[in-house]
Amino acid sequence: MKPFVLRDLVDDRPREGVFRVSRTLFRDPNLFSLEMKHIFEGGWVFVGLTSQAERPHDYFTGFIGRVPIIVSRNGTGELRCLVNVCSHKGVRLVQRLSGNARLHVCPYHGWTFDSAGANRNIKWQKGGCYAAAFDEEDHDLASVARFGEYRGFLFASLNPDVPSLEDHLGETRKLLDLIADKSPEGLELVPGRVCFTYAANWKMQLENCSDQYHFTSTHPSYIRILEQRAQEQTHEVVQSSIGAADFWQETASGVTGGTMSFDHGHVLNWGIMPVSSANADFERAEQLAQAFGQEKRNWMFNMRNLTIFPNLQIAENASSQLRVIRPLAPDLTEMQTWCIAPKGESDRARAFRIRQYEDFFNPTGMATPDDTVCYEEAQLGMAEQERPWLQGHARGMTASVEGGNAYADMIDLKPARSVVANAQLCDESLFASYYRAWAERMAEVVA
Amino acid sequence: MTVLSTGDAAALLYREALFLDRLDFDSWLSLYTPDCLFWMPAWRDDGTQTEDPERELSLIYYRGRRNLEDRVKRIRSGFSVASRVMPRVSHMIGNVLGETADDGRVNLASVFTVNVQDVRTNRAHVYFGRYEHELVVDEGTWKISRKVIRLMNDVVPTMLDVYGI
Numbered sequence: 001m002k003p004f005v006l007r008d009l010v011d012d013r014p015r016e017g018v019f020r021v022s023r024t025l026f027r028d029p030n031l032f033s034l035e036m037k038h039i040f041e042g043g044w045v046f047v048g049l050t051s052q053a054e055r056p057h058d059y060f061t062g063f064i065g066r067v068p069i070i071v072s073r074n075g076t077g078e079l080r081c082l083v084n085v086c087s088h089k090g091v092r093l094v095q096r097l098s099g100n101a102r103l104h105v106c107p108y109h110g111w112t113f114d115s116a117g118a119n120r121n122i123k124w125q126k127g128g129c130y131a132a133a134f135d136e137e138d139h140d141l142a143s144v145a146r147f148g149e150y151r152g153f154l155f156a157s158l159n160p161d162v163p164s165l166e167d168h169l170g171e172t173r174k175l176l177d178l179i180a181d182k183s184p185e186g187l188e189l190v191p192g193r194v195c196f197t198y199a200a201n202w203k204m205q206l207e208n209c210s211d212q213y214h215f216t217s218t219h220p221s222y223i224r225i226l227e228q229r230a231q232e233q234t235h236e237v238v239q240s241s242i243g244a245a246d247f248w249q250e251t252a253s254g255v256t257g258g259t260m261s262f263d264h265g266h267v268l269n270w271g272i273m274p275v276s277s278a279n280a281d282f283e284r285a286e287q288l289a290q291a292f293g294q295e296k297r298n299w300m301f302n303m304r305n306l307t308i309f310p311n312l313q314i315a316e317n318a319s320s321q322l323r324v325i326r327p328l329a330p331d332l333t334e335m336q337t338w339c340i341a342p343k344g345e346s347d348r349a350r351a352f353r354i355r356q357y358e359d360f361f362n363p364t365g366m367a368t369p370d371d372t373v374c375y376e377e378a379q380l381g382m383a384e385q386e387r388p389w390l391q392g393h394a395r396g397m398t399a400s401v402e403g404g405n406a407y408a409d410m411i412d413l414k415p416a417r418s419v420v421a422n423a424q425l426c427d428e429s430l431f432a433s434y435y436r437a438w439a440e441r442m443a444e445v446v447a
Numbered sequence: 448m449t450v451l452s453t454g455d456a457a458a459l460l461y462r463e464a465l466f467l468d469r470l471d472f473d474s475w476l477s478l479y480t481p482d483c484l485f486w487m488p489a490w491r492d493d494g495t496q497t498e499d500p501e502r503e504l505s506l507i508y509y510r511g512r513r514n515l516e517d518r519v520k521r522i523r524s525g526f527s528v529a530s531r532v533m534p535r536v537s538h539m540i541g542n543v544l545g546e547t548a549d550d551g552r553v554n555l556a557s558v559f560t561v562n563v564q565d566v567r568t569n570r571a572h573v574y575f576g577r578y579e580h581e582l583v584v585d586e587g588t589w590k591i592s593r594k595v596i597r598l599m600n601d602v603v604p605t606m607l608d609v610y611g612i
Contacts (some may be wrong), residue, residue: 097492128576192497192504196603199568221527236511310513311508334602339504351501357506364487364506366521369606371527376568377528 040065046312117141183342200379213426244278247271260415265437267307280353319357396427453545464538
């Protein structure tokens, strides 16, 4: 007997044009612990970038679901993803966020491990009167079952029984290429990690990234500032890439962008943005067109909000952000955020990218707080029991088609479904991809 | 020579805190020079903050009071749900130390604690850290030309605006 029944949680009847999600999904504590086990600890999740540990013995720490991990480069340059837990008493071995160390000594009883995770010393082992059975045990740090890289993006899975990383990412690899190809040297995180929490379910963030519908109603205060700044054009204020585009404006005509959904829960929300000096990548616009052709270059300048299910989001809109979603409780989520940038860009472009980023993306800025406050207000509403079904996954239902479209073809992208949109369409049908992947990963516990 | 005693300089810091506590943003803005620097660095790792705002991320980085005026406009706009139910705040400033004093220019170090009652959620938050102020004489009055806010507890619960630091 499985504890949950899918049709109580997700009402997925494509032939009847119905896709509904129950409020239970956002509030139930039992469901939440099952999500941690089956979604975050049961399949591929994003863990970091190779550039976070570039030299031998560099490492950084984090979590897969509730499990502390360390991504460490050994002396010969090989990266590993290890469970950051001493074999002896289960103490978290490394406490720092990042660093460089050949050896990691457990702070409790001094067991020592090298940068490849091999146990190098058990304090006073010879005098310890251990039975032979102990010596037969593996004392090394546990390796995370699956670990892989694509273009500098690192993913890992605690569950060995998952598709290859190549299969998991599928067509979205081409979308990661658009980010990685911005510089022949690859990409990096701008120093300075910004971390915040919000008192709502992790799926609020999951959806918001690909929710074009909210932009003009959640952020009018920010949009007004952009409009004023654009009129004044003073050197004191930062020019905005979003302000220079019209894909989000009520009055924009024709195709303004759209959505694409991919297997395994990945989605893209995109909008047409001009190749303009309002984008920090403009200094390389010509170079990129020569290297990859006009169409791929133009895609590199488009607004693109990409979710790699379940925890990675890369937003290329007002600037370029990489965010990692870490659920802490049904109604508490931690967000780790970075500015992601092509290596080797000019000082001017880097400064411009950073300034555009701070005002929009930071929890101390002028846009994100209006999102996270809405998530919290939504969480209050999730308590309602009488009417379980939300009405937030229905827009775009009749515009969604199987496969791609002319815009996808430009970069040889083959999504499972897509929507070509005008400014007011603001597709929500792409969210179905999240919940279908959710149901797949939860299949063991949701009948 | 125009000099300012540490005591008088500290009074200016307290006045700034009072204006923010009262959410009296016009008076608050009037304490800044038009070309002021307002900077809250981010944390690079466990123990070091970002130092080069042109190459590293900040939590807030503004050169020019004009940007602070934008923040105030947004707060007052009526179109920001994060600013709809205004929190109640109280600033405590201590350990004010005059670091350098020249003709028409003073640098101060201090510590701050800001208690924020988020009325919307009925949650209280505390933000704490160090300030670095540079005060200059601008059109005959002492104003803030540079303020660095070194926020120690940088995992922000939902949101943090200029009145909470």
